[in-house]
Amino acid sequence: MGEFFDILANPALWTAVLRIATPLIFGTLGVLLCERAGVLNLGIEGIMVAGAFSGWLAVYLGLPLWAGVGVAALTGMAFGALHAFLTVALALSQHVSGLGITLLATALSAFAYRVSFPKVSTPPTVAPFAPMEGLGIPILSAQTPLTLLALLLVPVIAWMLYRTPAGLALRMVGENPQAAESQGISVLAARGTAVIAGSALMGVAGAFLTLSAFNSFYFNMVNGRGWICVALVVFASWRPGKALLGALLFAFFDALQLRLQQSGAAVLPYQVYLMLPYALSILALVLVARRAAYPQALMKPYRKGER
Numbered sequence: 341m342g343e344f345f346d347i348l349a350n351p352a353l354w355t356a357v358l359r360i361a362t363p364l365i366f367g368t369l370g371v372l373l374c375e376r377a378g379v380l381n382l383g384i385e386g387i388m389v390a391g392a393f394s395g396w397l398a399v400y401l402g403l404p405l406w407a408g409v410g411v412a413a414l415t416g417m418a419f420g421a422l423h424a425f426l427t428v429a430l431a432l433s434q435h436v437s438g439l440g441i442t443l444l445a446t447a448l449s450a451f452a453y454r455v456s457f458p459k460v461s462t463p464p465t466v467a468p469f470a471p472m473e474g475l476g477i478p479i480l481s482a483q484t485p486l487t488l489l490a491l492l493l494v495p496v497i498a499w500m501l502y503r504t505p506a507g508l509a510l511r512m513v514g515e516n517p518q519a520a521e522s523q524g525i526s527v528l529a530a531r532g533t534a535v536i537a538g539s540a541l542m543g544v545a546g547a548f549l550t551l552s553a554f555n556s557f558y559f560n561m562v563n564g565r566g567w568i569c570v571a572l573v574v575f576a577s578w579r580p581g582k583a584l585l586g587a588l589l590f591a592f593f594d595a596l597q598l599r600l601q602q603s604g605a606a607v608l609p610y611q612v613y614l615m616l617p618y619a620l621s622i623l624a625l626v627l628v629a630r631r632a633a634y635p636q637a638l639m640k641p642y643r644k645g646e647r
Contacts, residue, residue: 353595355482359553361591363545365490367569368583369497370541376501376578377534378514378637379427382438384542385566386445387419391543393449396550396557397456399466409547416543417536419445424535428528431641450559463556484552498580510534514635517642527642568621575625577632589624593617
């Protein structure tokens with residue numbers, strides 16, 4: 341028990357929590373924007389893979405790191421535009437389109453990698469973002485600028501959703517698109533913009549993995565983080581502040597299980613510790629989701645003039 345509390349008191353644990361949570365924050369905010377507008381985006385897993393690869397490849401080819409992040413965001417926007425066209429403009433199944441986007445983006449990334457590096461056995465590396473050592477706050481000083489950006493986006497998106505006309509319009513098309521249309525709001529434009537913007541954040545979430553957490557691209561590096569983000573939005577009841585809390589909670593469980601395996605406190609098979617963050621996240625989701633007030637028009641296609 342003493343070793344367990346020593347782990348909790350170690351600043352390295354909390355540094356790891358913030359680092360692990362960063363891509364989840366980006367991804368969860370992206371899913372939240374889409375779903376607030378009434379569109380489920382199950383393409384996040386593939387979009388994160390595509391963002392991770394495209395951002396890393398751009399930097400490998402000589403672009404600055406921030407340009408690589410921009411390329412990842414543009415990649416996410418491109419897949420988001422495709423998803424918006426299929427689900428918003430054509431009113432096709434959001435589930436099928438999202439899963440199709442995931443398969444397409446993942447396959448294209450793998451194909452592009454094989455074409456770009458046909459004879460490479462180990463992934464090439466780039467110089468990633470450096471920690472912000474001048475901040476003076478120990479936990480933040482060990483992070484990169486992308487982590488700070490993720491934290492800043494939480495209040496910015498909360499302010500946009502609840503304090504601006506654009507946020508009101510976005511929430512309105514996710515709750516009652518017919519009423520929004522009667523007020524002169526274009527449901528198609530609002531939903532399409534939200535999906536594209538949310539997908540850009542998903543692309544940046546992937547870029548964090550290759551340009552900050554690691555320095556290369558390899559297959560399966562996203563490792564289900566996209567699906568975790570979808571669950572975290574439900575846990576957060578579609579609120580940015582609670583989304584941040586959920587991302588930090590999952591990251592805490594993940595960082596804790598790694599340290600429990602490495603310490604003498606590990607008395608169970610390692611598979612149990614690997615399962616721990618997912619099992620506890622499912623438990624938290626079950627406890628919270630029953631009371632969650634989801635957007636009323638979520639996953640409901642809108643056709644102008646229909647009631």
